[in-house]
Amino acid sequence: MPGSASYAILFLGTLLEALVVLCAIKRKVLRRYFVLNLYMVLCLAVSWGRHYVLARDGFGSLNYRYFYFYSDALLTIVLYFSLISLYLSVFEEMKVGRYLRLGALTLLAGTSWFTYAVVSQSSHKILTYFAFELSQNLYFVGLVLTYVLWAAVLKMRQTPTLLVQLVLSLGVYFSFFAACYALSNLHPTLYARVSIFFPVVGCLLPLSWAYAFWRVPNDARLTPARLAMAGVPR
Amino acid sequence: MIAALVLGCSIVFFLQFFVPYCRSVIAASSNHVLSPEVRDVTGLTNPASGEDFRRVVQLLHLCPDRPEDRGEIRAIGVYFGMLNALKSLSRSIAPKVRTWTENELGRCTYFAAVALDRRVAFSRDLLAQQIEA
Numbered sequence A: 001m002p003g004s005a006s007y008a009i010l011f012l013g014t015l016l017e018a019l020v021v022l023c024a025i026k027r028k029v030l031r032r033y034f035v036l037n038l039y040m041v042l043c044l045a046v047s048w049g050r051h052y053v054l055a056r057d058g059f060g061s062l063n064y065r066y067f068y069f070y071s072d073a074l075l076t077i078v079l080y081f082s083l084i085s086l087y088l089s090v091f092e093e094m095k096v097g098r099y100l101r102l103g104a105l106t107l108l109a110g111t112s113w114f115t116y117a118v119v120s121q122s123s124h125k126i127l128t129y130f131a132f133e134l135s136q137n138l139y140f141v142g143l144v145l146t147y148v149l150w151a152a153v154l155k156m157r158q159t160p161t162l163l164v165q166l167v168l169s170l171g172v173y174f175s176f177f178a179a180c181y182a183l184s185n186l187h188p189t190l191y192a193r194v195s196i197f198f199p200v201v202g203c204l205l206p207l208s209w210a211y212a213f214w215r216v217p218n219d220a221r222l223t224p225a226r227l228a229m230a231g232v233p234r
Numbered sequence B: 001m002i003a004a005l006v007l008g009c010s011i012v013f014f015l016q017f018f019v020p021y022c023r024s025v026i027a028a029s030s031n032h033v034l035s036p037e038v039r040d041v042t043g044l045t046n047p048a049s050g051e052d053f054r055r056v057v058q059l060l061h062l063c064p065d066r067p068e069d070r071g072e073i074r075a076i077g078v079y080f081g082m083l084n085a086l087k088s089l090s091r092s093i094a095p096k097v098r099t100w101t102e103n104e105l106g107r108c109t110y111f112a113a114v115a116l117d118r119r120v121a122f123s124r125d126l127l128a129q130q131i132e133a
Helices: A004-026 A034-057 A062-090 A097-122 A126-154 A161-186 A188-194 A197-215 B002-029 B036-042 B050-062 B067-090 B095-132
Strands: none
Touching: A004 A034, A004 A197, A004 B067, A034 A062, A034 A197, A062 A097, A062 A126, A062 A161, A097 A126, A126 A161, A126 B002, A161 A188, A161 A197, A161 B002, A197 B002, A197 B067, B002 B067, B002 B095, B036 B050, B036 B095, B050 B067, B050 B095, B067 B095
């Protein structure tokens, strides 16, 4: 059974997810960042569902494991679309929304196909393993896409500070998870140790988004190039 | 091999995101004008020095906690540690980098002072509401 610290982190994460949506409503950016908020609402629902299954069937039960991995895959897909919605915000003025959506769906389908091709050769529990592998692969795809988005944002003269912070915090989140998954693939015995950090890092994304929605004024803008590491003298 | 490559890329990407994120948080608070009380209490010079960071953070921890800025204060703390390490490394090798890190350390201190100012204002508002009630 998870200890009281795990419950406390789970509760804190749920609280922060609710805080993100509340902050977005208060700052009147709910519609502008709708998919991001939808992701947070889904996180809330999944947290509640996990708690319910955990209380009913226990931590070691198959039901809990299935629920955990399937819900994680679902959340990762919604997070992927949240990232695409940030792309749509950044490239709003270029009127390329249709192509971005098409590209995003093609990439998702490609990642799913690749995952299926790998999983079908190595496991008999295809569906569960597929959900788990798809999450991992999407984290890396998300990381690369966030990096590309950040590179595009860096080229812009003035960008809303809120958007910059949302993109960067998503990048930190994706890269941390991608690193953790890669580490556990490198040494499978490390997964149990690495996974301890997942709920803690999971709290960081809602925390940074809540902070951004709460603290950053809607009209604040900055020059992204000034934030890049390229600004460091050599 | 692929896992090692992904791990390496992820760590590099992590730094590429984390550093600009910290700088964006600092930049967002750099326009905030500190109240005279906080300036007196912290004794900040203009521009702020990195040497005062730990003292300002200690003062910050004396104020009632606010969940929405906790993560940012921690992130800037980590960034401060990274900058300190860079400053030590670049001491004799690259004086330009050293000057830049000193400026950044000062900006971290200013961010901590702004967070302190906000917490003091928040506590003051809470107290005023309690007195009114």
